[in-house]
Amino acid sequence: MLTLPDDLRDAFKRPLGPVTTDADELLAAAATTRNDHDAPDAPMVAVGDVVTYHLREAGRVPDVALVDGKTEREAVREEIRSALAAADVRRVRVENPAATLSSDLLSALRNAIETPEPTLIEVDGEEDLAALPAILAAPHGSTVVYGQPGEGMVHVPVTSETTAHARELFTSLDGDVAAAVHELGVDVDPDA
Numbered sequence: 001m002l003t004l005p006d007d008l009r010d011a012f013k014r015p016l017g018p019v020t021t022d023a024d025e026l027l028a029a030a031a032t033t034r035n036d037h038d039a040p041d042a043p044m045v046a047v048g049d050v051v052t053y054h055l056r057e058a059g060r061v062p063d064v065a066l067v068d069g070k071t072e073r074e075a076v077r078e079e080i081r082s083a084l085a086a087a088d089v090r091r092v093r094v095e096n097p098a099a100t101l102s103s104d105l106l107s108a109l110r111n112a113i114e115t116p117e118p119t120l121i122e123v124d125g126e127e128d129l130a131a132l133p134a135i136l137a138a139p140h141g142s143t144v145v146y147g148q149p150g151e152g153m154v155h156v157p158v159t160s161e162t163t164a165h166a167r168e169l170f171t172s173l174d175g176d177v178a179a180a181v182h183e184l185g186v187d188v189d190p191d192a
Contacts, residue, residue, distance in 0.1 A: 001183070002101040002175035004129060011172075016131065016165065017156035019148050023058035026155050030143035033157035039141025042158070043113055045134040047127055047146035051153050052120075053080045055145065061089065062145075064112040064134070065120050066105075066127040072149050089118040096125040101173070106133055106183040113137050131156065135166035136186045 004012060020026050034042045043063035046052040052065040053076075067084055069076060092112065094104035105123065109130065112119035121127070131146040135158055138144060142158040156162050171177050181187070 001103045001180050002173040004099040005174050015148050015154045017154050019152045021152040023054045034141050037141030042141035045144045047131045049076045051145050051147045061118050066130045068123040068127045089120045091120050093122045096123050098126040101129050110185045132170050133184050
């Protein structure tokens with residue numbers, strides 16, 4: 001449905017929020033985000049196997065997690081794979097090729113955010129771009145966490161500012177943005 005153009009790859013490598021290696025610090029920041037927005041039930045969305053694993057180990061099962069069995073294009077360690085395979089959560093399987101956002105992934109993400117039950121979206125392909133639509137689809141006060149290769153976990157509080165930045169990046173992707181927006185169930189009109 002959408003693909004990352006080569007000329008935007010560098011823009012997508014820059015973290016969309018603060019980077020940390022401390023899961024407890026990240027969880028405290030996420031709690032502050034929920035409190036600041038008076039959104040105690042705002043979801044936490046984790047993109048990536050290692051991030052999801054570290055949050056679970058810190059005692060926080062993400063409301064939505066997207067995993068593909070890889071980290072930095074290599075298979076995740078057996079310890080991580082086993083822990084995620086054993087997770088007692090709702091599971092959804094989608095196909096999403098590298099450097100794309102498929103209709104399947106966008107639809108599954110939207111449904112998972114709307115579902116109160118924790119959901120693990122198992123991606124056949126790659127989930128690397130999924131943080132972007134997660135920021136757009138999650139309500140303000142939510143937190144999106146994804147891995148920054150070689151650095152740690154990126155904490156993106158879902159606010160007006162981060163949503164505007166995500167909207168700008170999302171609409172710069174190649175493909176049918178209008179259909180993707182419809183699939184995701186969001187409005188990308190900056191004046192909306």
